[in-house]
Amino acid sequence: MGSQESLAASATSEIYTALKRDLIGGRFRAGEKLAINALKQHYRIGLSPLREALNRLAAYGLLEQENQRGFRVPALSRDELDDIIALRQRFEGEALTQALARGDADWEARLIGAGHRLKRADETATDLEQWEQAHLQFHRCLLEQCGSPWLLRFIEQLHDQFDRYRRMAPANPAIRETLDSQHAELVTLALAGHSRAACDLLQAHIRLSGEVALGACQIDERGQS
């Protein structure tokens, strides 16, 4: 009752969600080979739904799959992160421009709401996963009006990839504060309809966030040597 979408649960989709969360959240080491039996026990799930979820994640790019030799968590690489950052800047800049051109009053309201929830999550800082959720929703809300489902799909995918790096990286409270303030300013510029300025700020936001994420590569390199 009351739920907008009846998300009929299934073992596969649940384990998919859980694994995705844990992969992005950094609960697996980069480059690690997944022991399927161990996963089966840890998540209390049967083999079939587990394997189906792993296949989905591999197709999505959060896992690598080699025929007959199972699944592996992708390594972190500086080059790949640079690629992801550059594409995020272009794609999200594009999407924001279009979103501003198409946004209506309802969207403005949702954006303010998402911005408010995020600010609250910044302040309370009690539950990390809750902040991550609010942050993701905010960035989604900002662009969802752009009118291009495929562009949004790619942006989401890149965002997930990016977050894997960011969440492996050490926290940087100084930069974090700037990033938080940028969120608020993004709302202001978006509502004012300053397309160009909003776009520039979003790209700066991604670049700065990339500075933090870069820390993940250094950790990874140390670990390899």
Added chain:
Amino acid sequence: MGSQESLAASATSEIYTALKRDLIGGRFRAGEKLAINALKQHYRIGLSPLREALNRLAAYGLLEQENQRGFRVPALSRDELDDIIALRQRFEGEALTQALARGDADWEARLIGAGHRLKRADETATDLEQWEQAHLQFHRCLLEQCGSPWLLRFIEQLHDQFDRYRRMAPANPAIRETLDSQHAELVTLALAGHSRAACDLLQAHIRLSGEVALGACQIDERGQS
């Protein structure tokens, strides 16, 4: 899938390849619900590898999946095709510009080779699937030097989506001839290093190819009414 390192065959990857080919090749009706048992028999494959392949294809966007109610071939829509075309133009234009800036002698040689193979396939026209393969390889070769693995991945994905429309659409020999000549000219411009002109031509090529693909939507709309 983009990077398949292992050459070892597996039932899952084989059925994945076969299903992908048949989905893009239009051997399923748009909107059709897949009867898993029928697929099992038709492809002479067990249930587990089949389901794993279906999960991969759903994550890739060539199938839709609803919890507890199986898999469905996505409908064709004019809006989606417009989205795909617009993104292909932007992404591939971007990639071509970068490819030209980075291309070396070896790439030039490969491009000439791919162009030659495609021309031969145009002329002989004996085996449709063979031409499709040469065509795909040509477009891949044109952009592969761009240096952005993620951009290439998205381009490939959009190309597959696009081809599903194109191959459902009725053939248009007149336009086909123009498209073929554009391939040759793309090679010329690329080798000459005329970045801007090559980029414009590629975008025109995609737009014109889109005109053909549009025919699929009309067929689909007739079928629905």
Added chain:
DNA sequence: TATCATGGAAAAATCGATTTTTTACTATGG
């Protein structure tokens, strides 16, 4: 007539066991 309940067939999802393939280890010959 429209709505809602019901049961059984069909389909999807899941499980447990089996088969196949890889990996790690050991012994053997060059």
Added chain:
DNA sequence: CCATAGTAAAAAATCGATTTTTCCATGATA
């Protein structure tokens, strides 16, 4: 000492059967 063939253990992939859920025809009720 290195290379390599053999083999046992482990892991991955696949199969066949079972369980769960949906779908749809039927009939009862207001």
